[in-house]
Amino acid sequence: MSPMKNEAVADLVSNTLEELLDQVRGDRSGELADYIPQLAQVDPEGLALSVVSSTGRIYAVGDHDQHFTLQSASKPFVYALALSQRGPDVVHERVGYEPSGEPFNAISLDAEGRPANPMINAGAIVTSSLIEGATPDARFEAIRHCVSAFAGRELELDEAVYASETATGHRNRALANLALAAGTLDRTVIDATDVYFRQCSLKVTATDLAVMGATLSNNGVNPLTGVQVMTPEVVRRTLAIMLSCGMYNYSGYWMNDVGLPAKSGVGGGIVAVSPGKFGVGTYSPRLDPSGSSVRGVAALRLMSNQLGLHLLNHPSEAAASFNADDSSFDNLILRMRGELDFACVERIVHELSEHGDTIKSVHMDLGESTAVVPTARGMLKDLQEVLAHEDIPITIDDPRDFIETEPHLKAPEPHVADAHAPLPENQ
Structure with a gap:
């Protein structure tokens, strides 16, 4: 033999993932992020899906080697770094926990002057400003080192995207000014936004995103390098914020329909986490009105439903x-x-x-x-x-014919007594 x-x-x-990708490949709705001119120049047809298990097995289909910038997909990892350096009490004196229910670039400050959460732009700028370092360069290097540890390789800055963001980032500077006026930002606006623009301009692939998600899935240990990047407590807090706030003004829909901690970016990437199982990275640059990848959202929705990944599934x-x-x-x-x-x-x-x-x-x-x-x-x-x-x-x-019969058939449930039957008397 x-x-x-x-x-x-x-x-x-890989064939299963390719079949999932084929189901969304034909959707060409959405628009490129033309408010950052450099992002409007990318190939709109790029499409990738990568899955990395919490034990380090990599599966990647589509344009999984194509580089793009992290943009807002950087936010959970910078939030994790801020938590690890400053602790949750200090971080959340400056930025809240709650979903904003508003777009990613909304003016969203609570009664105490805090941005609603670390996943919207205002909150992410404040979070970045909390990273330790005497200069913007030092703080950016701390961020780059941390995000690289999540990805398992050294990430580089896309200088052209960084320059484009700096030239057009007037609204983000306005959000930083509001946070400064409210007393939640204790650095200059130029200092804070410069670091934020650079963290958003780090280059990744869909597989990098999947490794980053797998590190969160694996309780903070990068499954490729074996490095403990974050503590389990920081990971738990980060996943909670991703689940409740990571998909902006349709985070409620996302939790209901997909049920995975996730974060999107206007560069076209989405990172998602199936705790204890997988990290997932998707890439497709056409965006919906909320700033998330149209085909990335569709692919993750299919994965959740067809692969049984929703967190609230009750096996x-x-x-x-x-x-x-x-x-x-x-x-x-x-x-x-x-x-x-x-x-x-x-x-x-x-x-x-x-x-x-x-x-x-x-x-x-x-x-x-x-x-x-x-x-x-x-x-x-x-x-x-x-x-x-x-x-x-x-x-x-296969005594119940699970493989040969229709999918997702379950074993008979145990007998449950009639809910309207009289209760037995106390013994």
Whole structure:
């Protein structure tokens, strides 16, 4: 029996992401961010989707090597740095916690003169001003070093975008003036906005964003470098702000429909986090009226719904998992339990691709499975076909026909007593 072609199994995950991207590829609505002239010159057709697991596995499709600027997608990471340096009490004396319900560049100050949250421009300018450093150069270098640690590589400044932002950033300087007048900004307007313009002009790819998200997903440890970039407490606070405020004036819709901590930027990128599972980066530069990527939003919505990633999904068991009974991976027995989602099947695919040259047979036991999300079901069916093509026998114990029947069927719920029946007397 010849060894299995491991790439054929590994491609199952990338193929799933490519299919997701194909569903949004035809949408050409939205506009480039022409209020920053340099951003109006980018190729509007760019489209990428990258996923990085919290254990460091990278999957990337589309234009995933294309560089663009972070823009507002920098805000969660600078907020995390401010929390780590100054602590939440000091940070939130100057900037609030609450969703603004307004556009990203709105004049939004509370009764105490604080910007509503760190994810809108006014709040991000104040947050950047809190970073330690004697000069704007020192503060920017601290930010660049931190964001680079999240990305796992040294990030560079896009000088042309920085110059374009500086030349046209009158509204941001006006917001900084209002914060200064309210007493929440204790640096000069030029000082504060210069650092902010530079953090927004750092160059990344969709895969960089996914690594940054995976670092948050992995409790602050970059899964590629192993560096503890932020503490778990800082990560928790950062994810909470991303979830409640990261998508501006439709953060409520986002929480309801997508349910992932996320942050968009007018450069066309979105970073999203599935805690404990994945970081996701998308890129497509045409923006909706809220300043978020049209196709990026659509792709993340599909991922949440089709891959079962919404934070408030209630699986039939606390977590999906599997275990391999034969550690030699010779005759592999996979016992599944709980709700099988994309994250669980991705782990299975990874294990098979890693050990494909030794596997002689595979048996999957779904006896303790309680549900299979649609995409996971499709991936398991594709896996059957790949293994059959490689002449590797595969048997599946699927007592509830999760794979062969319609997707996302669940096991019968336990019997629940009639809610209107009389309560038993106290014993």
